[in-house]
Amino acid sequence: xxxxxxxxxxxxxxxxxxxxxxxxxxxxxxxxxxxxRDVTRIMTALTNxxxxxxxxxxxxxxxxxxxxxxxxxxxxxxxxxxxxxASTPVAQLLAEWHEQDYVAMVIAPDLTAQxxxxxxxxxxxxTTGLQLLSDTEKLLARRCAPMAAIQENDLALILxxxxxxxxxxxxxxxxxxxxxxxxxxAKSQQMTAKDTTLITMPMFHINAQVISVLAMRxxxxxxxxxxxxxxxxxxxxxxxxxxxxxxxxxxxxxxxxLNKRANEQYHKYAQFxxxxxxxSSSFAxxxxxxxAFERRFNVQILEGYGMTETASQCTINPFDAPKIGSAGxxxxxxxxxxxxxxxxxxxxxxxxxxxxxxxxxxxYLDVGYDSFKDDWFLTGDLGYFDSDxxxxxxxxxxxMISHGGEKIAPVTVENELNHLDxxxxxxxxxxxxxxxxxxxxxxxxxxxxxxxxxxxxxxxxFDYAAEKLARYQRPTQVYFVDRFPLNATGKVVRxxxxxxxxxxxQKVAH
Numbered sequence: 036x037x038x039x040x041x042x043x044x045x046x047x048x049x050x051x052x053x054x055x056x057x058x059x060x061x062x063x064x065x066x067x068x069x070x071x072r073d074v075t076r077i078m079t080a081l082t083n084x085x086x087x088x089x090x091x092x093x094x095x096x097x098x099x100x101x102x103x104x105x106x107x108x109x110x111x112x113x114x115x116x117x118x119x120x121a122s123t124p125v126a127q128l129l130a131e132w133h134e135q136d137y138v139a140m141v142i143a144p145d146l147t148a149q150x151x152x153x154x155x156x157x158x159x160x161x162t163t164g165l166q167l168l169s170d171t172e173k174l175l176a177r178r179c180a181p182m183a184a185i186q187e188n189d190l191a192l193i194l195x196x197x198x199x200x201x202x203x204x205x206x207x208x209x210x211x212x213x214x215x216x217x218x219x220x221a222k223s224q225q226m227t228a229k230d231t232t233l234i235t236m237p238m239f240h241i242n243a244q245v246i247s248v249l250a251m252r253x254x255x256x257x258x259x260x261x262x263x264x265x266x267x268x269x270x271x272x273x274x275x276x277x278x279x280x281x282x283x284x285x286x287x288x289x290x291x292x293l294n295k296r297a298n299e300q301y302h303k304y305a306q307f308x309x310x311x312x313x314x315s316s317s318f319a320x321x322x323x324x325x326x327a328f329e330r331r332f333n334v335q336i337l338e339g340y341g342m343t344e345t346a347s348q349c350t351i352n353p354f355d356a357p358k359i360g361s362a363g364x365x366x367x368x369x370x371x372x373x374x375x376x377x378x379x380x381x382x383x384x385x386x387x388x389x390x391x392x393x394x395x396x397x398x399y400l401d402v403g404y405d406s407f408k409d410d411w412f413l414t415g416d417l418g419y420f421d422s423d424x425x426x427x428x429x430x431x432x433x434x435m436i437s438h439g440g441e442k443i444a445p446v447t448v449e450n451e452l453n454h455l456d457x458x459x460x461x462x463x464x465x466x467x468x469x470x471x472x473x474x475x476x477x478x479x480x481x482x483x484x485x486x487x488x489x490x491x492x493x494x495x496x497f498d499y500a501a502e503k504l505a506r507y508q509r510p511t512q513v514y515f516v517d518r519f520p521l522n523a524t525g526k527v528v529r530x531x532x533x534x535x536x537x538x539x540x541q542k543v544a545h
Contacts, residue, residue: 037187037210039217042253043107047071056100056161059233059261059272065100069160073101077108080155084169086139087180088113091193093140094239095128097121098262101162102238103248105141106192110210113185117193117205118239139169187211193400194241194343205400206343216346216394217249219367223351224280224314224337226254233272233281235264242316245347247282267296274304281310284317284525286460288328288336293459293482301332310334316341316348316362317526319428319446321453325359339363340426344412346394350426360450361425362418368392370426373413382422387432388414417444434529436465437472441507445529448475448510451503457482457492462519462527466512466536477510478532480518489515514539 036044047067054064065073086092092114094105102118109116119131121143132140140152143164152168159165191210195203208216220226232251236243238260251258259276264287273281291297312335313328319338320328329336340362341348349370352363371378372386379386389411396412406413417429429444436443445463452461460480465473477496481487493513500509520531 037110037185037189037214039191039210039214040107040111040185042214044111046252046255047074054257056103056258056260058100059259059276064257065161070104073104073159073161074108074111076158077105078112080157080167081108081112081114081139082180084139084153084155084167085174085177085180086112086114086169088183088185089115089181089189090138091115091117091136091190093128093131093137093142094118095121095123095140095142096165096238097143098234098238098243098260099162100260101157101159101165102260103252103258104159104161106244106248110185110191112180113183113189115190115193115207118244119195120237120239137170138173139167141165141167185210192244194239194244196343204404206396207400208346208396212346212394212396213245213249214253215367215392216245216348217253219394220246220250220347221254223348223366224250224312225354226250226256226280228255230254230256230279230311231259231277232256233259233261233276233278235261235269235287236282236284237263241341241343241347242282246314246341250347264290266290266294267300269297270300270304270308273310274307277309279309279311280314282314282316285315285320285324286317286521286525288313288315288320289324289460292324292327292331293484295484298331305333308334312337312354314339319360319362319450321450322359323454337363340428342414344396344406344414345390345392346396349390349392349395352425358421358423358425361421361427363426364424365426368395370420371411372419373408373411378408378411380420382420382424385417385419385429388416388418388426388428390414434464436463436475438465438468438475438507443475443508448477448500448504448508451500452477452479452496452510455492455495455499457485457487457495459483460519462529462532463510464529464533464536466533474512475508475510476512476514476536478514478516478519478536481515487515 051068053067055067055070057064094116153171155167157165157167188209190207191213192208194206232247234243234247314337316339337352339348339351349368350363350365369391371380371389372384373389374386391411415432417432419427430446434445448463449461458479459482462478464476466476468474496513514536520528522528
């Protein structure tokens with residue numbers, strides 16, 4: 036039995052009546068005993084249709100209490116699971132199914148009729164109507180479900196990277212990587228059995244899977260699952276469920292600051308809050324929003340840095356010595372910076388961030404990706420250490436704007452423009468420019484609580500940039516939009532935004 040399976044099994048062997056998990060819109064908690072019985076039922080259903088060791092299964096579900104039960108059942112049998120977004124079109128599901136060697140799916144009932152596979156109803160305490168769809172042709176040829184001693188390096192979890200163009204890469208995480216990653220998360224964030232977390236992030240993503248669910252399981256804490264983030268209900272959910280910490284992305288921080296209903300709800304429920312901290316990752320918060328959130332909502336923000344390929348985090352800000360704007364210090368991870376083909380750990384040397392550790396992949400599942408140098412994983416992010424060993428992330432290498440031979444990191448410009456009070460959110464991209472290669476372009480979502488004179492605000496951006504930024508960093512174009520294209524974790528998909536603005540310009544030209 037792997038360390039991961041042993042830890043998850045042992046957690047359920049004591050205090051059978053203790054609450055473990057629930058969905059935010061339900062009052063009843065699923066106890067450890069009920070959770071354990073559900074895991075056993077899932078394992079029985081899988082073995083009955085001859086699914087077992089080294090098989091791979093797709094999961095396409097909304098956030099639900101059954102998700103962690105499914106994961107534990109799969110891993111206990113040595114099955115690798117590939118969760119995907121519940122909004123994945125059937126055609127895309129089928130393409131994934133035929134391209135890879137999957138033997139079964141667990142999906143919502145509304146998708147079942149469109150797939151001609153054998154159906155097994157899963158009778159669970161946590162969720163009704165869940166169905167296991169299996170490939171009869173593949174499985175009936177077997178006499179029984181394959182079984183073997185599960186190894187630490189066996190594949191446990193397959194996740195798609197949040198690629199912005201082309202086909203996402205498949206990341207394979209082993210039992211060892213998941214256990215190590217979750218252990219580091221729990222220790223670095225001082226999780227205990229007294230903690231309760233609220234999950235608003237999608238459960239097909241590494242953030243919810245490892246930082247929230249697995250880390251809390253290892254810490255013996257409790258888990259509350261929301262179908263998705265709701266600004267108007269956030270503080271009520273935090274208060275009524277006695278949440279002690281939650282993981283979000285900077286976009287959620289910005290929304291909570293601006294949403295009128297969220298601010299009203301905070302004042303209503305503030306006296307009932309037990310929140311220790313809010314963990315934020317994906318990209319750095321602008322300093323003004325960081326300070327405004329902590330001041331207004333009286334809770335500490337912990338910023339960290341990680342990715343799917345590292346089974347969650349690589350760095351985290353310490354509770355007692357955070358640095359605003361940084362991603363914190365390495366935690367059980369080695370970090371260096373690739374500059375002109377050489378790795379360095381010297382401070383203030385900007386290069387591609389390279390990482391290695393007991394939770395970091397050494398290859399992708401699919402061949403043909405050159406993202407490794409010796410034992411290091413090359414992240415594609417630019418960054419540097421300061422003199423105290425704090426990591427500062429400057430953006431994706433591919434997002435760098437090339438303007439007249441100068442390289443501009445979008446985040447540098449965004450952090451400055453975020454100080455303007457009429458800007459709710461800003462994304463900086465490069466648009467084609469015949470003379471300079473790319474024009475530095477600011478795309479603005481304006482605040483919703485005031486009237487706007489876009490021409491005056493555009494000029495204000497130009498004037499402010501002239502005062503605060505070097506000439507080559509200053510935006511020469513400004514566009515106002517209602518929303519940004521976002522991926523599942525709240526990151527702006529810059530390539531899609533770029534295409535959106537280009538298409539908008541073409542329509543105007545015609």
